[in-house]
Amino acid sequence: MSGDGVRIRAIADADWDAITAMESRAYTELGLTEGRAALRSRADASPETCFVLDVGSRQSGYVLALPYPSFGYPDLERAEQPALTSLPPRNLHLHDLVVVERLRGRGLGRRLLNHLTWTATARGFERISLIAVGRSEPFWSARGFTAHPGVSPDGYGANAVYMSRTTVEPTKRVDARVPCP
Structure with a gap:
């Protein structure tokens, strides 16, 4: 993914200052910053599903995703712990x-x-799940995610919404013209 100067790659040790700064800018106003140790613990739990977005030579975004049982989610107050089950979540x-x-x-x-x-x-x-924060539910709905009103994500703010969708065929494009969160 690079012909236009955009590259998505695995997270390297040297990326953590930039990731921590991006996370802080994105979530401080919502009171949801986690800090470097917690963020890194999430990436360490599943390095093959966590990425950095480079535009030119600058880290310009990131994604952290990790296996979790349906309707489960990370505790923002704690670092990630090793999985206790022998069967990986789907x-x-x-x-x-x-x-x-x-x-x-x-x-x-x-x-x-x-x-x-x-x-x-x-x-x-x-499936892919997430918790929409800061009134971002419309952004995620436009990308095929559906809210689960019976799930109350503790610790993610007053307007947090647990959402999920099935994985789609890799040939299908998730396309909506809504600004990125």
């Missing part, structure tokens, strides 16, 4: 998808989501 939880402010509205969030969807499908995940 659900991939999209914990964070962030694009830097100056590049939003250019389809980069869609590219990250498409890349994650391809990865999830290739790895045998049947």
Whole structure:
């Protein structure tokens, strides 16, 4: 994914300062920042489903996703713990998808989501879940996610909504013209 100077790649050790700064800018106003150790623990739990978005030579976005049972989600107050089950969940939880402010509205969030969807499908995940925060439910609905009103995501703010969708065929494009969160 690079002919236009955009590349999605695995997270490297040198990326954590930029990821932490992007996360802080995206979530401080919502009171949902986690800090470097918690973020890194989520990526360490599933490095093959966590990515950095480079535009030119700059880290300009990231996605953190990790296997979680359906209707489960990370506790923002704690670092991720090793899985206690021998059967991996068929659900991939999209914990964070962030694009830097100056590049939003250019389809980069869609590219990250498409890349994650391809990865999830290739790895045998049947669903992708997330928690929509900061009134972002319309953004995610436009990308095929459905709200589950019976699930109350504790610790994610007053307007948090648990959402999920099935993984789609990798040839299908998730396309909506809504600015990236």
